[in-house]
Amino acid sequence: MGIFTRIFRNNRDKLADRHMSEPSGEKEVQCSRRLSENVEYILGAFHQTNDLKIRVLKKGEAALLYFESLAEHEKIHEKIFAPLEMGHADDVFQLPNAKKTSDLEEAVRTLLRGHAIYMEEGKKEISQFSVTSSFGRTPEEPQNEKVVRGAHDGFVENMMTNINLIRKRVEHRDLTIKYFKLGKKTNTNVSVIYMDGIADPTLVQEIETRLHSIDSDMIHSPGHVEEFIEDQSNSPFPQMLNTERPDRVAANLVEGRVAIMSEGSPTTLIAPATFFMFYQAPDDYNMRWFTGTFVRLIRLFSFIIAVGLPAFYIAVVSFHFEVIPDELIIPVKASINEIAYPPIIEGLVMVIIIELIREAGIRLPAPIGQTIGIVGGLVIGDAVVRAGLVSNIMVIVVALTAIASFVVPSNELSTALRLLTFPLIVLAGTLGFIGIVFGMLIILTHLTRLHSFGVPYFAPLAPLSLVDLKDTFVRLPMFMMKLRPKDAHALKPVALDPSREWKNRDGQNQSKQGSPGEKTSSTKDTKQ
């Protein structure tokens, strides 16, 4: 009995190889002793695809199978043939870097992952060798998130490289990574990354359940995943932060948020996101806090310009001329008087033209893109005013709006803002200031109602939390950010213990040095 349990225990405690999570619940097919049957089965599983290479070894007694499109010849040589030639092992099955199985279905899956499998006549065993070739670019700085100072590396299309970049930045045992296989046909690797002990476990659980419930044939990008797992689809605002910067992901992980990566795309999703996170750029934290705050304020001011300036201008010229100071009325009125169309049409036409120029320039190669910019911006802008179709002040307003909308560090939010300009222009053109106020009220209500993974989207403004405002409108010095932002629901609220005690120590020293001096002077005084 004792022996029996020991055997049983032994069996249970035996270490198993860990690898990416397999789609469980699939059937298992035991391989047969006959080599030709096995090869036949695998060929059938791949529908006789032509890039599956079979090398017959040992005069027909053994076979090595691999995808020549996935495997690398040098690695095959290095892992299988070199040890044999050097005499480290007599037989392929004795090679230590092989993973053994007797399941043909598993062999099929590992073949797809870029492994080579070795089978022999008369043996019910398959050796698998990882010989995957990978073609990756170097981690260059992402084009759309450049910084002046700070790290200049970015994520690439290979997930392992990306996770490596994060692990290098967060060297802590709490950094946890969970793999998922999503997409029934594409079998894309998706990973969820979080700091255990800081990130809210219910949040991690929620993200996992949402990821598990995705039942789609194809997952090709994080944007795809985002649509499946976000809270509110009927909203122009992005509810997860997209970034390609490892330093940004690392900072957010330590704040208690969760990152989602997928194989084949450098973009990482960060959840939960709040509205003001889209206005933070990594540059802010490399500057002095005065300049950082200044840049933040400029950026948030740009939000107001991007959404409201054309609407405000249209409301003023079509309803509330009396708001303009007296000296300005004549020039403004003079520029509008000769325009045939009402201001609202003018505004809509110009905003649409700007969008056309932007969309035309975005996908063209750089030299042609510049031409488009010059033709669109300078030639059309000038001609349209001279032709008397649009007033010159309207051109100024729309150009300012376009610039302001590009100030936003996040591309998704910038698009959302430009989209919001249109309804506001219409409201301003029909109801003036009152229309704008109504429009803004609807936008604010929407922002307040939005939630990203159970976190209010418009935090820390609604619900108002004055403490968290230290990193939204302004950026206070780093040593003052003692607590993590509340909106991430971090388990440990304290991010920073007192880090500048030396300042107090110096102060105490000075007072200690100062006090004897004072004493002496006072004694002198008494003497006198």
Next chain:
Amino acid sequence: MHSVARQDGWISLLIGALAIQVILLGIWVVAKSFPEDTLYTINDKLFTKWIGKPISILYILYFIGVGSLIILLFCRMISMWVLPNTPLWVTSSLLISVCMYMVSGGLIVLGRMYTMLSLLLGLLIFFIIIATKEMHLMYLFPILESGWGKVFAGINKAIFSFFGFIVSLVIFSKVEGSHVQKLKTIVYAHCFVTTFYMFTVFASFTFFSTSELKLVPEPVLYMLKAFTLPIIARIDLFFISIWVINVATTLATYLYMASLGLSDLFKREPQSHFIVLIGVIIFIISIYVGLDISRIQAFNKVVTNSGYIFSVALPLIMVPLSYFIRNRRKGESSS
């Protein structure tokens, strides 16, 4: 207010605020003894089912009435100051739909919106501060010229602007926190409102002379109209634009209370149907009364008078009743 108490209107306001403070205490006592209930279920328990239900219905009607009155006064101001040619149904339907959107988010969204938007009050105060440089304290004198009788008559007018405090009875149970905390919040809120009103009244009373004020229908706006900032020529338009937000939040509150009442009455959870229903009712009433000043004033009178019943008389009746019921409950539990 000024029409009755003349330059002593601010005294009436102060006394009115104090009276309301007493009523608020009463409301707190009532709500404290029913920590789980809204106004409507409290009605059921205090007045028994047969009287409580009609009272609840009357309350809902009252809230709808106040909502319509707010809409009417607001639309009248808009059509007089900003958009003279826009028909009533456009502004009122827009305002109502914005409020319905706000209310359908539930109490949490309302609370968050209000705290965020209350920051805008700072801007309003700033605008009025600009005006105070033209203050003439002389206009306040002689104090009590018109006598105490007139001052007390002025309270009548002043108290109406405080009627919103009935909210505290409706949502008392929906808010987290201990009773003392809630009382503190209520008192602070009331003090803030009083100071804000006092400030406004002071500014407008000292800006216009007693004889001028008789002729001016909206003193604050006329006052602001006279001032010019270097970039903005007409401050009053901005004042109105921000005021719109305050009106919207007030209307949303009444909409919320009325729809909550309906869903309590019919014991159905999804409030959104009721919100739409009440929005439509308010819209129809506002169209029916129209922008005619005499009709608005008649409607105003009805609503104000019923306000005394629902915001002052009924809560005061509730106080002894709630004591009685609580004692009886205690007696039952001890026996």
